[in-house]
Amino acid sequence: MVDILSLVPNASGVALAQWLEERGEPAYRARQILPRLWQRPVGSWDDATELPAALRRALAGALPLRRLSLSTRQVSQDGTEKFLWDLGDGEAVESVLIPEGKRRTLCISSQVGCALGCVFCATGRMGFRRNLSVAEIVCQVREVMLLDVALKPTNVVFMGMGEPLLNWEAVDGALTILNHADGVAIGARHITVSTVGILPSLAKLAQRPEQFRLALSLHAPTPELRHALMPIEKKYALPAVMEALARFRRRVTLEYVLIEGKNDALEQADQLAQLARPLGALVNLLPLHPGGAPDLSPSPRARMIAFERRLRRHGVEAVLRRSRGLDISAACGQLRVELEARRKVRHRLRRVAIGEDIDPGPPQYPGPDPREPRRAAGVQDFDRHARPGAPGPGHGERGAAPAVSAAGGERRGAGDQYPMSAFQKSTVSRGSGQRPSITRAMRRAATCFRIASRSWGTRAASERRSS
Ligand code: SF4
Helix, strand or coil, X not given: CCCHHHCCHHHHHXXXXXXXXXXXXXXXXXXXHHHHCCCCCCCCHHHCCCCXXXXXXXXXXXXXXXXXXXXXXXXXXXXXXXEEEECCCCCEEEEEEEEECCEEEEECCCEEECCCCCCCCHHHHHCEEEECCXXXXXXXXXXXXXXXXXHCCCEEEECCCCXXXXXXXXXXXXXXXXXXXXXXXXXXXXXXXXXXXXXXXXXXXXXCCCCCEEEEECCCCCHHHHHHHCHXXXXXXXXXXXXXXXXXXXXXXXXXEEECCCCCCHHHHHHHHHHHHHHCCEEEEEECCXXXXXXXXXXXXXXXXXXXXXXXXXXXXXXXXXXXXXCCCCCCCHHHHHHHHHHHHHHHHHHHXXXXXXXXXXXXXXXXXXXXXXXXXXXXXXXXXXXXXXXXXXXXXXXCCCEECCCCCEECCCCCXXXXXHHHHHHHHHCCCCXXXXXXXXXXXXXXXXXXXXXXXXXXXXXXXXX
């Protein structure tokens, strides 16, 4: 069985022609069938009613159409839409559709999770799960078109979950399908690949003849600061990345998320201008999405404007973007992380309710501790827990501070690396007459509940709007 949606248009044309010939079908059928892959997509071959019923049945058996099933759709008041796609193997990825005038930009994912652990990113917290296939990447666009053909994106950006250049083989094929006249037919200049600077794949992207756009996730003007925000700096250092951009031949965009007190000082704008000016780069200034990093804050509006003005004074073209989808979980990876936390809460509460013992485990996010790569690299985290003499961890954060027992004293144990909020303490107090395993389980369930409940209200409202 051929996964025809994973083939670039030339290859799918050859495979289809061969299959039709083997069945003794006329060659013109290929001209009827191929547009149904990307140009006028159908959800199943049954919907291609211009084809004879016997041929549709044969197509369904030999060349089935892979689908992503929509597990959640949220619509923001500003028109931004977020989709969570179920991949059928227990994994899920997100896409965000951002309408602006006549332009509809779809932000798509290239990996499930991400191994790079940038401190401001919800996807980074999740850890890496797996790469997406060509079909899983491009079908994010196809599924949006199947929902409503009027939603067909005019622009596509690889800025969703994952680092696209760490999944180059699949992204390479996806770029071809998105751009090809027999594929989705989106102009190369309307397709942007965003990367932290994976140099070997960046060179391969630069060799492609199409005018795909490149955005570099910069976020810090010096190697030291970038190292603290983005552990990848250790492998691909800023000077080498800037050199690669200078050889890119096409204009690049520098993405810069403004984080209060970290990278938003005017001196840092001066340093950023020194990097951007020789490249003639456009600088995209992005407010930190509050859902992306609970322990970091977006810069105040006045400081963002001053930062933008400072760049312009240096002759650098800079644009201060608006945060979109604030009333939905629109930060990259945020929806997936929150839904997983909710599922975990339900699961734990159910187990507590039936009095089942629960192994202690990370209550907050699935996957490995996202701070591990930074710790291994000797990078100091930007949070109060990493500073010497600072008080212990706060809400739901890992750390070495002692937890407080139900009786009010301090204790340490296998399940005590997570400190308790006031709500948790009260829960534990109420449960102090229970078996110890149930008490511990209740504390963990309370932690998960607190995380998941942060945006339940706004999500419910947005889902009501979308239904
Ligand atoms: S910002 Fe991009 S590269 Fe960094 S952790 Fe998030 S998805 Fe990965």
